Amino acid sequence: MAKKTIEDVAWRGKRALVRVDFNVPMNDAGEITDDTRIRAALPTITYLTDHGARVVLMSHLGRPKGERNEKYSLRPVAEHLQGLLKDTHVFFVDDCIGDAVKAAVADLTDGNVLLLENVRFYAGEEKNNPDLAKAFAELGDVFVGDAFGTAHRAHASTAGVAEYLPSVAGFLMQKEVGVMGEALANPARPFVAIIGGAKVSDKISVIENLLPKVDALLIGGGMANTFLAVQGYDMAKSLVEADAKETAEKLLQLAKQHNSRLLLPTDVVAAKAFAADAEHAVRKASELEADEMALDIGPATIQTFESEILGAKTVLWNGPMGVFEMPAFAKGTFAIADAMAKVNATTIVGGGDSVAAVEQAGVADKMSHVSTGGGASLEFLEGKTLPGVAALEDK
Numbered sequence: 001m002a003k004k005t006i007e008d009v010a011w012r013g014k015r016a017l018v019r020v021d022f023n024v025p026m027n028d029a030g031e032i033t034d035d036t037r038i039r040a041a042l043p044t045i046t047y048l049t050d051h052g053a054r055v056v057l058m059s060h061l062g063r064p065k066g067e068r069n070e071k072y073s074l075r076p077v078a079e080h081l082q083g084l085l086k087d088t089h090v091f092f093v094d095d096c097i098g099d100a101v102k103a104a105v106a107d108l109t110d111g112n113v114l115l116l117e118n119v120r121f122y123a124g125e126e127k128n129n130p131d132l133a134k135a136f137a138e139l140g141d142v143f144v145g146d147a148f149g150t151a152h153r154a155h156a157s158t159a160g161v162a163e164y165l166p167s168v169a170g171f172l173m174q175k176e177v178g179v180m181g182e183a184l185a186n187p188a189r190p191f192v193a194i195i196g197g198a199k200v201s202d203k204i205s206v207i208e209n210l211l212p213k214v215d216a217l218l219i220g221g222g223m224a225n226t227f228l229a230v231q232g233y234d235m236a237k238s239l240v241e242a243d244a245k246e247t248a249e250k251l252l253q254l255a256k257q258h259n260s261r262l263l264l265p266t267d268v269v270a271a272k273a274f275a276a277d278a279e280h281a282v283r284k285a286s287e288l289e290a291d292e293m294a295l296d297i298g299p300a301t302i303q304t305f306e307s308e309i310l311g312a313k314t315v316l317w318n319g320p321m322g323v324f325e326m327p328a329f330a331k332g333t334f335a336i337a338d339a340m341a342k343v344n345a346t347t348i349v350g351g352g353d354s355v356a357a358v359e360q361a362g363v364a365d366k367m368s369h370v371s372t373g374g375g376a377s378l379e380f381l382e383g384k385t386l387p388g389v390a391a392l393e394d395k
């Protein structure tokens with residue numbers, strides 16, 4: 001459902017209380033190692049400052065468990081944001097509620113930005129405590145939900161606060177929900193989805209939700225082994241989830257019911273150990289040796305998957321095709337990234353390791369959309385309503 005956005009508000013002089021997801025990775029020295037999520041929030045922030053709003057940003061960082069912990073301070077993020085927004089004053093206040101925060105908000109002039117300290121320094125945040133939500137609401141005139149990466153959490157700063165203020169979507173939230181929602185509801189066809197990653201059990205609901213909608217579902221990664229085992233292949237030492245075999249069988253039936261083509265690897269890269277330097281060879285999926293494990297899809301499977309992708313008009317990808325952290329088993333994953341970069345279609349990379357893979361392959365900017373949410377995009381692809389989206393007003 002379409003949500004009101006920041007374009008539906010007259011901002012001059014108003015305080016925009018914006019929930020962003022600045023939960024960025026940092027090294028031990030407290031340096032930001034990937035600022036993708038900060039950059040992804042810039043269109044919303046600059047629209048608001050350009051339109052004369054006083055912008056109050058709130059976010060979490062890590063999981064400080066409801067207590068103040070300097071290791072999880074957002075101060076370095078404020079400094080980084082100032083570097084990105086050269087013509088804008090970015091202020092930081094070392095709390096997210098209370099008198100000092102109210103004073104810092106009152107000091108803002110039109111077009112200024114203030115980043116609050118980590119909202120997870122308060123236990124009420126993750127409990128969606130109404131008093132904390134009200135205290136946040138006092139800091140703004142309009143709430144802007146732009147933290148797609150945290151939209152699957154019903155927390156005080158993502159959902160609770162929206163009960164006390166007019167609430168609209170930011171541009172990032174609008175794009176994430178718009179592009180993925182359109183692909184699920186009304187895809188240009190053929191619609192091909194590629195699902196990988198370690199386990200079937202993590203992605204049952206995603207597969208269930210996609211099967212009736214897609215023209216073809218390509219399955220790779222560790223999870224393909226369980227499907228192959230169900231079909232009678234001896235997967236030898238491969239990762240196979242014994243507990244998920246029944247589920248895999250049901251999903252194969254579901255594919256038949258919906259006439260969706262579910263494609264599994266026909267060949268794999270088989271290794272004698274789960275190690276970067278393990279001896280390895282290409283094998284048919286039916287011909288693994290007793291001491292081998294499948295750690296990537298093989299060249300024939302790559303070719304099949306590539307031609308499916310190149311013939312598609314919508315491609316959605318979630319989860320690596322193999323143990324792509326080890327170069328010997330990364331070819332399948334990078335081949336998917338490259339094929340998606342080439343095809344003239346709507347291409348969506350949904351969260352987690354597949355995003356890391358398109359970034360490593362240097363093709364992130366060739367995709368129509370690279371999601372900033374791992375868990376959130378997974379829940380969205382499962383067809384769940386995300387609390388941080390539901391909290392925003394419909395158009």
Ligand SMILES: Nc1ncnc2c1ncn2[C@@H]1O[C@H](COP(=O)(O)OP(=O)(O)O)[C@@H](O)[C@H]1O
Pocket residue numbers: 196197198199202220221222223239294295296318319320321322323324325351352353354
């Ligand atoms: N054939 C395989 N055997 C064992 N592990 C695998 C295999 N293929 C992929 N993996 C592992 O799965 C992990 C990613 O799985 P998952 O967390 O489900 O994906 P995502 O983060 O994209 O949702 C990666 O660390 C990768 O090494």
Ligand SMILES: O=C(OP(=O)(O)O)[C@H](O)COP(=O)(O)O
Pocket residue numbers: 021023062063149150153351352372373374375376
């Ligand atoms: O990084 C996040 O999730 P993700 O790693 O699933 O994308 C979000 O900021 C949510 O964080 P959380 O999983 O601690 O609630």
